[in-house]
Amino acid sequence: MNEMLTITIDGVECTCQKGEYLYDVATRNGIWIPVLCRSDAFDDHRACCRICIVEVEERGRRKVVTACVYPIEQECTVYTKSEKILEERAVIMALLAHRAPDSERMAEMNKFMGRSGFDRLISVDGEKCILCGLCVQACNSLGTGAISTVLRGTDKKVDTPYGNPSAFCVGCLSCANVCPTDAIEYTQTDTTRTIWNREFDLAFCEECGSLMGTTESVRHAAGEDSEVPSVCDACRKKKLADEMMQTYRYV
Amino acid sequence: MINGTERILVCCGTGCIANGALGVADAIQKELDARGLADDVKLDVSVVRTGCSGECEQGPIVRFMPRDLMYYRVKANDAAAIVDSLEGEPVQKLLFKKDGQTYEHMDDNPFYALQHKVVLKDVGVIDPLDINEYIARGGYEGLKKALTMTPDEIITEVEKSGLRGKGGAGFPTGRKWRTAAGYDVFPKYIVCNGDEGDPGAFMDGSTMEGSPHAVIEGMIIGALAIGAEEGVLYIRDEYALARDHIQRAIDAAYEAGILGDSIMGSDHKLDLSIVRGGGAFVCGESTALMASIEGRVGEPRAKYIRSVQRGLFDHPTVLNNVESLASIPTILRDGGEAYAQVGTERSKGTKVFAMVGKVKHTGLVEVPMGTTLRTLIYDIGGGIIDDRPFKAIQTGGPSGGCIPEELLDLPVDFDTLVEYGAMMGSGGMIVMDDRSCMVEVARYYVDFLCEESCGKCTPCREGLRQMRAILTDICEGRGKHGDIELLERIGRTMQDASLCALGRTAPNPVMTTIKFFRDEYEAHIERKECPAGVCAKLTQFAIDPEACTGCTMCSRACPAGAISGGRKETHVIDPHLCIACGSCREACRFNAVLTERRPA
Ligand SMILES: Cc1cc2nc3c(=O)[nH]c(=O)nc-3n(C[C@H](O)[C@H](O)[C@H](O)COP(=O)(O)O)c2cc1C
Ligand code: SF4
Ligand code: SF4
Ligand code: SF4
Ligand code: SF4
Ligand code: FES
Ligand code: FES
Numbered sequence: 001m002n003e004m005l006t007i008t009i010d011g012v013e014c015t016c017q018k019g020e021y022l023y024d025v026a027t028r029n030g031i032w033i034p035v036l037c038r039s040d041a042f043d044d045h046r047a048c049c050r051i052c053i054v055e056v057e058e059r060g061r062r063k064v065v066t067a068c069v070y071p072i073e074q075e076c077t078v079y080t081k082s083e084k085i086l087e088e089r090a091v092i093m094a095l096l097a098h099r100a101p102d103s104e105r106m107a108e109m110n111k112f113m114g115r116s117g118f119d120r121l122i123s124v125d126g127e128k129c130i131l132c133g134l135c136v137q138a139c140n141s142l143g144t145g146a147i148s149t150v151l152r153g154t155d156k157k158v159d160t161p162y163g164n165p166s167a168f169c170v171g172c173l174s175c176a177n178v179c180p181t182d183a184i185e186y187t188q189t190d191t192t193r194t195i196w197n198r199e200f201d202l203a204f205c206e207e208c209g210s211l212m213g214t215t216e217s218v219r220h221a222a223g224e225d226s227e228v229p230s231v232c233d234a235c236r237k238k239k240l241a242d243e244m245m246q247t248y249r250y251v
Numbered sequence: 252m253i254n255g256t257e258r259i260l261v262c263c264g265t266g267c268i269a270n271g272a273l274g275v276a277d278a279i280q281k282e283l284d285a286r287g288l289a290d291d292v293k294l295d296v297s298v299v300r301t302g303c304s305g306e307c308e309q310g311p312i313v314r315f316m317p318r319d320l321m322y323y324r325v326k327a328n329d330a331a332a333i334v335d336s337l338e339g340e341p342v343q344k345l346l347f348k349k350d351g352q353t354y355e356h357m358d359d360n361p362f363y364a365l366q367h368k369v370v371l372k373d374v375g376v377i378d379p380l381d382i383n384e385y386i387a388r389g390g391y392e393g394l395k396k397a398l399t400m401t402p403d404e405i406i407t408e409v410e411k412s413g414l415r416g417k418g419g420a421g422f423p424t425g426r427k428w429r430t431a432a433g434y435d436v437f438p439k440y441i442v443c444n445g446d447e448g449d450p451g452a453f454m455d456g457s458t459m460e461g462s463p464h465a466v467i468e469g470m471i472i473g474a475l476a477i478g479a480e481e482g483v484l485y486i487r488d489e490y491a492l493a494r495d496h497i498q499r500a501i502d503a504a505y506e507a508g509i510l511g512d513s514i515m516g517s518d519h520k521l522d523l524s525i526v527r528g529g530g531a532f533v534c535g536e537s538t539a540l541m542a543s544i545e546g547r548v549g550e551p552r553a554k555y556i557r558s559v560q561r562g563l564f565d566h567p568t569v570l571n572n573v574e575s576l577a578s579i580p581t582i583l584r585d586g587g588e589a590y591a592q593v594g595t596e597r598s599k600g601t602k603v604f605a606m607v608g609k610v611k612h613t614g615l616v617e618v619p620m621g622t623t624l625r626t627l628i629y630d631i632g633g634g635i636i637d638d639r640p641f642k643a644i645q646t647g648g649p650s651g652g653c654i655p656e657e658l659l660d661l662p663v664d665f666d667t668l669v670e671y672g673a674m675m676g677s678g679g680m681i682v683m684d685d686r687s688c689m690v691e692v693a694r695y696y697v698d699f700l701c702e703e704s705c706g707k708c709t710p711c712r713e714g715l716r717q718m719r720a721i722l723t724d725i726c727e728g729r730g731k732h733g734d735i736e737l738l739e740r741i742g743r744t745m746q747d748a749s750l751c752a753l754g755r756t757a758p759n760p761v762m763t764t765i766k767f768f769r770d771e772y773e774a775h776i777e778r779k780e781c782p783a784g785v786c787a788k789l790t791q792f793a794i795d796p797e798a799c800t801g802c803t804m805c806s807r808a809c810p811a812g813a814i815s816g817g818r819k820e821t822h823v824i825d826p827h828l829c830i831a832c833g834s835c836r837e838a839c840r841f842n843a844v845l846t847e848r849r850p851a
Binding site for chain 1 (some may be wrong): 550553708710713716720734736740741762
């Protein structure tokens with residue numbers, strides 16, 4: 001059993017295990033901290049959006065940390081709404097809103113921060129991506145690794161290697177679905193889907209005709225050594241149940 | 252009379268090589284051969300190609316030892332005169348001259364007189380490729396002593412020295428080693444940070460080139476202290492010569508039984524290898540550097556768990572700067588207390604600086620911690636070129652700050668400058684005169700970081716993008732009321748909320764220039780004027796007919812062909828052709844080129 005600690009967040013006493021992330025403790029205790037680059041789906045957090053900053057006071061010393069990856073190692077007092085945090089979070093949010101002016105969600109969140117003085121900032125034309133990296137994490141977690149962040153500094157972006165259609169992409173849309181700003185575009189016709197500059201054939205269930213994904217994504221999901229299924233999960237279960245029924249009826 | 256040994260040290264550091272030092276060395280060698288001096292068994296006359304001698308701006312430098320004659324700005328065709336002077340009179344025209352005085356010996360030259368060399372003690376004195384020359388000057392004695400000590404005793408010695416990391420952050424080296432030694436997780440690693448990415452800095456490169464064994468010896472001692480059997484030197488991509496010298500020194504150390512399975516016959520082992528830097532400034536940051544060694548993208552990670560606990564390949568790792576490691580052999584050999592004799596209360600020992608810019612004598616210097624900037628610039632550096640007014644000194648590269656005249660008497664150490672929003676940094680220093688625009692300087696560093704940061708986190712990436720846009724606007728006459736305050740808001744957020752120290756220190760050039768040169772920002776914003784006459788959109792140039800001597804220097808320097816006037820005639824600038832580059836003002840020796848506010 002891990003050592004237990006008691007900490008104070010915005011005046012609320014919270015118990016937690018030593019080493020637990022501050023964000024998890026706060027959330028469990030009903031204290032809201034905004035996050036953008038953190039997802040429950042992954043164990044690792046990139047800690048790159050910085051929107052989750054809070055102030056932590058340990059042994060009389062106060063510092064700004066990112067709650068999503070800050071491990072609680074000792075007793076401390078946490079402030080999630082100090083003047084410093086509200087100001088700096090608002091600046092970060094304003095930076096993101098100007099980074100991704102085409103994202104409605106960023107514009108809304110920016111408004112919600114309620115601070116002004118940012119009219120002077122320049123906008124990155126036509127941009128929606130806030131570089132949270134969740135898409136890259138999603139793709140990596142599937143074992144496809146088709147996209148990554150490329151270039152550095154202000155030119156950094158998410159892309160396939162050299163912007164070419166990736167041989168590893170299976171067109172599964174996991175990246176697009178996890179994206180908080182709907183920045184990843186794809187198009188779909190009756191029979192094909194195009195994402196990251198690559199066109200995929202769609203795969204439909206032989207029983208019910210519903211969309212199963214792309215042929216590549218269905219093959220990838222089945223795993224290397226398994227047969228590629230031709231029916232969707234629901235129909236496969238139904239078929240299995242029917243077969244069982246048949247079997248029992250004749251016993 | 253040549254009596255016995257005469258070593259002719261030819262500086263073959265990067266600076267002197269660029270000025271033709273290799274040709275000088277060959278010419279002297281040929282001259283010795285031609286006179287049969289090189290083969291004379293009764294004599295021992297040799298040409299030694301050394302690392303940087305320090306005063307690069309006066310290079311190529313040639314020095315005789317033991318007689319200690321130092322020649323400056325040597326050319327290949329001086330070889331005969333130089334060899335002649337092995338016996339008899341020094342070659343007058345090659346000696347260092349200042350204020351009508353001539354200096355024969357290195358230590359008389361004020362550039363060297365005030366220095367105190369620990370890290371650089373062999374740089375410029377030995378042939379870096381000859382391990383025996385290093386050993387002859389006490390090299391590997393620190394290691395020998397360390398092999399008789401327990402790890403705890405080694406660390407205690409380093410703690411006693413008070414050595415703090417010279418890569419910029421000033422973390423106590425002994426404490427770092429003790430923490431790493433405390434983890435019983437193996438393997439452990441020792442890593443040398445030789446990435447040196449600050450524009451204008453060449454301290455670590457020169458040390459690796461000029462005394463590679465000192466770095467290696469420091470690493471071996473560190474490895475013994477923490478219990479590492481593997482080490483990596485991460486060396487900046489552009490540093491081909493440093494990599495070559497380090498590699499050859501590693502090979503020599505293996506051959507001498509100093510590296511490998513049995514360090515000097517003991518049952519300790521250590522393997523060292525070189526990894527080539529990832530080519531961006533951010534790769535010098537500790538976690539980005541380790542990611543880069545592991546073959547991943549050079550991006551920092553959140554550092555709430557420190558690398559001494561979980562570093563390279565998630566194992567305990569000590570990362571130290573080149574200069575920190577090169578200080579270790581002396582500390583072990585002479586004792587930590589001896590090292591702590593120089594320096595200040597909280598910053599012990601010495602610091603190497605690379606001084607460049609508008610100072611008369613640029614180069615590599617090592618001084619006791621706590622030396623004032625004034626001493627560095629005026630006593631060692633000889634003051635400002637053409638005796639123009641001093642304006643600011645930029646210390647610590649893109650993470651550092653701009654320090655004004657009124658702070659020149661502050662001691663340079665890890666803590667003092669920080670109190671004023673600047674920092675000593677890793678040792679790069681750029682001296683600026685009254686013809687530097689501080690807004691433009693801030694813009695330059697922000698622009699540099701826009702490309703050299705990793706771009707992973709919001710405050711740094713987007714903050715720099717916005718700062719660049721605002722500063723460019725200010726420099727080009729589009730500055731608005733409130734811009735200074737917005738720069739400060741963004742800057743404070745970057746300082747607190749960025750993921751790594753690059754972003755946390757990136758606003759320093761902006762914040763310090765606002766703090767110390769606010770009037771200059773205001774002149775750009777309110778009056779659309781660049782007081783230093785640098786920002787092209789705000790400045791126009793004209794030649795003062797009273798002062799112009801018709802020397803033609805300006806018209807020859809002008810890239811736009813905008814200046815007319817024959818020899819001994821008053822020169823005139825055609826405002827329609829002038830691109831306001833400022834070259835003529837730099838070129839004119841008579842202060843005849845004037846600048847004024849360009850009407851809107
Ligand atoms: C952006 C950035 C760049 C850095 N570049 C270097 C470098 O080139 N060389 C270096 O020794 N330290 C550099 N550092 C400091 C290192 O992260 C680290 O603190 C240092 O290598 C530790 O060694 P020391 O304690 O001996 O100084 C850099 C830090 C940052 C944030
Ligand atoms: S659609 Fe392609 S890039 Fe996106 S997660 Fe799936 S495999 Fe990766
Ligand atoms: S595309 Fe979406 S998920 Fe990917 S980094 Fe950009 S904002 Fe994040
Ligand atoms: S502060 Fe800058 S360099 Fe450091 S992680 Fe963030 S973007 Fe990268
Ligand atoms: S400022 Fe440049 S372009 Fe203009 S006259 Fe002088 S040298 Fe020529
Ligand atoms: S959510 Fe913590 S840094 Fe993005
Ligand atoms: S390279 Fe020769 S003096 Fe610096």
